Amino acid sequence: MKFPSIRQRVVEMSVLLADHGYFAATGGNLALRVDDEHIVVTPSAVDYYRMEPEDICVLRLSDLAKVDGERKPSVETGMHAQVLRQRKDCQASIHTHQPAASALTLLGQPLTVHNAEHRALLGPQVLIAGYAPSGTRWLSSKLQRVLRQDVNAYLLRTHGAICCGSSPERALHAIAALEALACAHLRERIAARAASAGPEQAALQKLIATLDANPIQELIA
Numbered sequence: 751m752k753f754p755s756i757r758q759r760v761v762e763m764s765v766l767l768a769d770h771g772y773f774a775a776t777g778g779n780l781a782l783r784v785d786d787e788h789i790v791v792t793p794s795a796v797d798y799y800r801m802e803p804e805d806i807c808v809l810r811l812s813d814l815a816k817v818d819g820e821r822k823p824s825v826e827t828g829m830h831a832q833v834l835r836q837r838k839d840c841q842a843s844i845h846t847h848q849p850a851a852s853a854l855t856l857l858g859q860p861l862t863v864h865n866a867e868h869r870a871l872l873g874p875q876v877l878i879a880g881y882a883p884s885g886t887r888w889l890s891s892k893l894q895r896v897l898r899q900d901v902n903a904y905l906l907r908t909h910g911a912i913c914c915g916s917s918p919e920r921a922l923h924a925i926a927a928l929e930a931l932a933c934a935h936l937r938e939r940i941a942a943r944a945a946s947a948g949p950e951q952a953a954l955q956k957l958i959a960t961l962d963a964n965p966i967q968e969l970i971a
């Protein structure tokens with residue numbers, strides 16, 4: 751088996767993301783850069799808790815030809831390759847259907863990042879890529895249009911999020927930072943609505959209390 755340790759790392763990251771609710775069922779995938787020519791990517795439709803290093807696909811970055819592994823690579827491989835080709839500074843690309851950030855994709859707006867710690871991980875803004883169906887070249891091209899060297903987090907319209915990082919750890923921190931930012935943004939919008947009273951005020955206050963009772967946890971120490 752080629753590159754066993756980095757394939758093991760993909761398995762560990764997938765389990766971590768599933769444990770924290772960022773990957774659910776088989777929704778969510780990730781890619782790591784191995785060297786100048788190769789990437790490893792999660793397989794399509796394999797339960798994260800049954801995944802083994804040999805299930806991870808080794809591909810050539812230039813044309814996505816399979817180098818090692820029996821499984822079919824994730825349907826979003828093209829999107830990860832797009833990120834890792836354009837962002838030579840990045841070692842990791844993670845796509846999630848994380849709850850708060852995915853909810854924000856329905857609004858279709860970019861987010862400004864104010865917090866200094868979050869800016870270091872995400873960049874000055876979180877940008878939004880236009881809608882295209884999952885797993886299509888069309889989706890990769892929508893992302894390509896908005897990809898920037900200084901932005902590490904993107905919302906995919908009515909779908910989910912993708913974050914990249916200069917290391918697997920930085921990408922994991924970016925995922926948690928994006929969720930915290932998305933949660934704070936949603937809370938602000940809900941609080942503004944609740945302040946204007948109306949019959950739904952009690953329900954909105956309850957929603958705020960639920961958000962406050964469940965702060966976003968870091969994925970890694």
Ligand SMILES: [Zn+2]
Binds near residue numbers: 847
């Ligand atoms: Zn997806």
